[in-house]
Amino acid sequence: MNIYAYSRAEATPLTLLERIQSLDATRHVSSYVAFVISGHCVGQIHRRLIPLLLSINGDGRIPLFSRIQGRCGAEAITLDDDLSTNEERTRAMNIVTDDLIRNGIIKCRHGDRYGLYNEGSNVRELLCMVDRNAASCFGATSVGVHLLCYRKCCVRTDRQDSIQDCDAGSVSLWMAQRSESKSSFPLKWDPTVAGGQPTDLSFVENLVKEANEEAGIDDSLARRATAVSCLSQMTSKPNGTCMKQSLYHCWDLEVDENFLPYARDGEVTKFELWDSDKLEDEVRQGNNLRPAMRLVVVDFLIRHGIIKPDDEQNYATIQAAMHRERLILWSE
Structure with missing residues (x-):
């Protein structure tokens, strides 16, 4: 049918x-947690993807992602807060994209890049860039x-x-x-x-x-x-x-x-x-x-x-x- x-x-x-x-x-919302960068919700991540993301390390073998909890116990996955610039966060998302390809989550890079933004401010703030094929894994608009x-x-x-x-x-x-x-x-x-x-x-x-x-x-x-x-x-x-x-x-x-x-x-x-x-x-x-x-x-x-x-x-x-x-x- x-x-x-x-x-x-x-x-x-x-x-x-x-x-x-x-x-x-939105009927699938129970399968997702928020994706947070620098304290701002930029998208959402399917719960099935969380174990893989928590296993990805950046420079110096430092985990790129961690779990956090917000108001009323809301769960989220956040990108490492020590990545303080757009360029640093974009490099980290490039590492993540490679891991998504190696694990068969996406087939390849697209080439075009989408932005992840802080939409809550009066001025729309670009926080990082991510390859178009990987962007949907993070709920990028x-x-x-x-x-x-x-x-x-x-x-x-x-x-x-x-x-x-x-x-x-x-x-x-x-x-x-x-x-x-x-x-x-x-x-x-x-x-x-x-x-x-x-x-x-x-x-x-x-x-x-x-x-x-x-x-x-x-x-x-x-x-x-x-x-x-x-x-x-x-x-x-x-x-x-x-x-x-x-x-x-x-x-x-x-x-x-x-x-x-x-x-x-x-x-x-x-x-x-x-x-x-x-x-x-x-x-x-x-x-x-x-x-x-x-x-x-x-x-x-x-x-x-x-x-x-x-x-x-x-x-x-x-x-x-x-x-x-x-x-x-x-x-x-």
Whole structure:
């Protein structure tokens, strides 16, 4: 039985709200403890990973991690407090990444690096960097950019030189099928362009880069995209590991009938133009999307007037379910 489409108790199709809520990984919270750096909660660690982390030593054979307890007996794993600078902590996380690879927790390094931040201060403070493939083991917030290239569908009148105003709810969206070689959700579908956000690029520069690499979109066209939303949810792997906050920064780009994306870097198998009926059918009962992209497509359908409050009884609750705050397991 597909956990993304049906409830476990019965084969009754889930409502759209339930399909969104089924992606929320906070149901696994009892399997996690906080990950603390310099007294700040920066993520969470699965309990199964704790014995390995406690066995990892840094320079001078000093353990890099230790257990601590906070208010009300809350348990946490902390990085060595003697590592007082961003550079020292980043070197330590590089050692940890090597151990994760040697123990088969992750296959290899990605190359891009994610930051672990103190989110509690008025100014977001970078505490250290960690390889992207290892970051999810520590609950680092995953940030992605998503470009949605769409067409308005106009209806011609009897006159050949005249076109009626487009129906506000009549749009089509270019969708990208993930490559069969992708390590997660191969051959599932994403909106036009999707990519992780590295720390060394601005959002717009990364969006432009990904648009060119994945879909062959010219830089000048990609820069016309409009930032429209940021979605948030706690996500995990299907087995409940690697729980983290996922942020989806979305841009809309209206394109004309001459626009045709094409796969460039091997991450996409093909592109297809899906109309609003197919998009809505997919988010309500399909299983072709990468599961997390259900949020991005639902947000698109709401913003373009396809899913309306008069037609969807859970409209407000769906909106709230797509904007969840980061789970904090430690009080400073």
